[in-house]
Amino acid sequence: MEMEGWVSMPKVELHAHLNGSVRDSTLLELARVLGEKGVIVFSDVEHVILKNERSLTEVFRLFDLIHILTTDHKIITRITKEVIEDFASENVVYLELRTTPKKNDSIGMSKRSYLEAVLEGIKAVNTVDVAFRPHNADVSNVKSSSLINDTCNGITRKEIYVRLLLSIDRRETTEAAMETVKLALEMRDLGVVGIDLSGNPVVGEWMTFFPALKFAREQGLYITLHCGEVPNPKEIRAMLDLLPQRIGHACCFEEEEWKRLKSLNIPVEICLTSNIRTNSVRSIEVHHFADLYNSKYPLVICTDDSGVFSTSLSKEYNLAASAFGLGRRELFQLARNAIEYIFADDEVKRELKEIFNSVEKKLDQ
Numbered sequence: 001m002e003m004e005g006w007v008s009m010p011k012v013e014l015h016a017h018l019n020g021s022v023r024d025s026t027l028l029e030l031a032r033v034l035g036e037k038g039v040i041v042f043s044d045v046e047h048v049i050l051k052n053e054r055s056l057t058e059v060f061r062l063f064d065l066i067h068i069l070t071t072d073h074k075i076i077t078r079i080t081k082e083v084i085e086d087f088a089s090e091n092v093v094y095l096e097l098r099t100t101p102k103k104n105d106s107i108g109m110s111k112r113s114y115l116e117a118v119l120e121g122i123k124a125v126n127t128v129d130v131a132f133r134p135h136n137a138d139v140s141n142v143k144s145s146s147l148i149n150d151t152c153n154g155i156t157r158k159e160i161y162v163r164l165l166l167s168i169d170r171r172e173t174t175e176a177a178m179e180t181v182k183l184a185l186e187m188r189d190l191g192v193v194g195i196d197l198s199g200n201p202v203v204g205e206w207m208t209f210f211p212a213l214k215f216a217r218e219q220g221l222y223i224t225l226h227c228g229e230v231p232n233p234k235e236i237r238a239m240l241d242l243l244p245q246r247i248g249h250a251c252c253f254e255e256e257e258w259k260r261l262k263s264l265n266i267p268v269e270i271c272l273t274s275n276i277r278t279n280s281v282r283s284i285e286v287h288h289f290a291d292l293y294n295s296k297y298p299l300v301i302c303t304d305d306s307g308v309f310s311t312s313l314s315k316e317y318n319l320a321a322s323a324f325g326l327g328r329r330e331l332f333q334l335a336r337n338a339i340e341y342i343f344a345d346d347e348v349k350r351e352l353k354e355i356f357n358s359v360e361k362k363l364d365q
Ligand SMILES: CNc1ncnc2c1ncn2[C@@H]1O[C@H](COP(=O)(O)O)[C@@H](O)[C@H]1O
Pocket: 017, 018, 019, 020, 059, 063, 064, 098, 099, 100, 101, 167, 169, 170, 198, 199, 200, 201, 226, 229, 274, 278, 304, 305
């Protein structure tokens, strides 16, 4: 099937990092501005942004660079809006965007003000089409609409549900992790639904984050953890014992860990391109997607970092189709199954099912 077929299919994105999903063109523009101010040397940064092959270590170096480029409330608002519009433009109907609230005293940024800038970005998507909206926008429900300039049909209106997960970076202290969880609890009514643990998997100790994650779980926040991106059986075991509602990656699982995971039936967020690029999985042919898919295990195809890995959710669907011999129907079904694993209420699930049902009728035409 052509790429267009994957683009037009409704999709659910559950594992996307805000700063990893920024368009190259925006990063280059931001780098140019900082270059002119003498904060960075543009030509040094340019080739790092445009480079495609990256090891895990290089990926995390790139994140440090991206964070320098996006250190500003206004820029955080801008990239949030752009990232949502990009996902909406490829028919992502439900997006769980995750980001690490950051504190930076030198520019007066607190975790709270960072998050407020993100929320501002979500609202900015809303206001784009306020005139075209049939009912008044219910901002509190964080259902954003974006107008996509479609060259064939002129302007089309696409709606996307957006929910936020707050990430704890593995470099953070217990106190900082706890602050993020408390912020998530406070911002629950504004679309924050859960907590993610991410960051360089070779950095940090599980026991540092455990108190905050346990607290989050007790408070009823949803939890997803980057789990087994590198081999670490002890940590994988401890993570599964927390009973997160989803996990990301599950690349470096041994038989023992697979057994445990499968007995718990925790859905896995699968990021094919990311896993191959960072070498967490040797090649697409041996990716655990195949085994999980064949045993009908709950999984969802996601991008991880569409900017950093030059991908999109449509491209990931296309890759899964070609690598594992799946057709439009099978991937449509996978996307629809993901509704069950989202961190939103039954009303949203019901609406999403309706969207999929209405498209299903046209699928074979
Ligand atoms: C490639 N695999 C990965 N493994 C682990 N953590 C990752 C990641 N990709 C991204 N992140 C996490 O997301 C941050 C960027 O987005 P935010 O600044 O939060 O919006 C990275 O700094 C890292 O902590």
